[in-house]
Amino acid sequence: MSLPQHISIFCSQSKLPMRVFTTCFVVFVMTLFSSCTVLQYRKTDKEMLQTFQKNDVQTSFVYHQVDSLNFKVRAQKVSKDGNTYNIIFIHGAPSSLVAWQAFLLDEELASRANLYAVDRPGYGYTSFGKALPSIEQQAIVxxxxxxxxxxxxxxxxxxxxxxxxxxxxxxxNKNVDGVIMISAAIDPSIEKDIWASRFTRWKLTRWIVPTGYRVAGDEKKVHAAELQKIEKDWPQVTVPIAHFHGDADDIVPVENLVYTDSAFAKARTKTFPDVGHELAWKNPEIMKDEILSFLKELSKSKE
Structure with a gap:
């Protein structure tokens, strides 16, 4: 189906005048052209090192070769001798390890655990632009x-x-002591189809969409099916699970908390009022405190 046909169908279904939609689309395209670099959500090792040096924080980068897929996984590390725990941060879509910068720069977190942020496949400097839509494969990588x-x-x-x-x-991985999910999309039955993501799939518009958004669109297209493939294994997770979610999230429904409560043996959920999908990014201090509290609980359980 051509783009004009898509537009006509969308306008007829939404009762939106064609001229209004066309104007909006032109603005959308212009915005994409003006922000293609900004919206890639990634920074080089050098750029990140400069930021951390300015904040007097020692950091380094690790690259893991994945021979079967012919790419390397990039991760950033902040560590201190004597730390017992290792916290691994995994971003959403579209994004990159840069999203966790405030957490890796946090002195209190770094004093309690070694911190690692990972570029997921398709983002940052891990096979940028090449989507790996399988959740199972991403976890394995x-x-x-x-x-x-x-x-x-x-x-x-x-x-x-x-x-x-x-x-x-x-x-x-049996060396995982606990999992924290923030604004997580984990319930396949309520996965939302965001219509704007269709621009990443149409041949006539895909090329103008920033690379990170194309990868996100490829993931979103099969996300529900990928969740269904792995949900039978959730009973195998016997470590503590904490799931935090804003009740005003209009991208990933807060009802995902209900699924987490039922799917995992040791789940703890918490809702944050009047907070949207940006829970981790606009409220890093809140999430930092939750992570520290989670670590404290794990330490007590091992005593």
């Missing part, structure tokens, strides 16, 4: 990095699309 680093006592934190990946890693 990221777990390969964790195994190469020989990490123990891990808490895996996943935001939005990264939430189920974090939980899946707990299925395949």
């Amino acid at each position: 990221i777990n390969g990095l964790l195994e190469e680093l020989n990490l123990k006592n891990m808490v895996v934190v996943g935001s939005s699309y990264g939430g189920p990946i974090a939980a899946r890693i707990a299925v395949i």
Whole structure:
């Protein structure tokens, strides 16, 4: 089906005048052209090192070779001698490890655990632009990095699309002590079809969409099906699960908390009033406190 046909059908279904939609579409295209670089959500190692040096924080980057897929997974590390726990941060879509910058720069978090932020396949500097829509494969790829680093006592934190990946890693890696999901899209039955993501799929519009958004669109297209493939294994997750969600989230429904409560043996859920999907990014201090509290609870359970 051509783009004009798509537009006509959309306008007739939504009762939106063709001229209004056309104007909006032109503005949309112009915005994309003006922001293609900005909306890639990624920074080079050099750029990140400069930021951390200005904040007097030591950091480094790790690259894990994935021979079967012919790419490398990039991860950023902030660590201190003597830390027992390792926190792994997995971003949503579209995004990159840059999204976790405030967390890796946090002195209190860094004093309690070694911090790692990962570029998921298709984003940042991990096979940028090449989508890997399988949640299972993404978990396997990221777990390969964790195994190469020989990490123990891990808490895996996943935001939005990264939430189920974090939980899946707990299925395949027995060194995971706990999982934190933030605004996670994990219930396949209520996955929302965001109509704007269709621009990433149409041949006539896909080329003008920033690369990160194209990857996100490819993931979104099969997300519900991918969640269905792995949900039978959630009973295998016996470590504590914490799921935090804003009740004003208009991208990932807060009802995902109900699913988490029923799917995992040791689930704890918490709703934040009047907060949208940006829970982790607009409220880093709140999430930092929740992570520290989670670590404290894990430490007590091991005493």
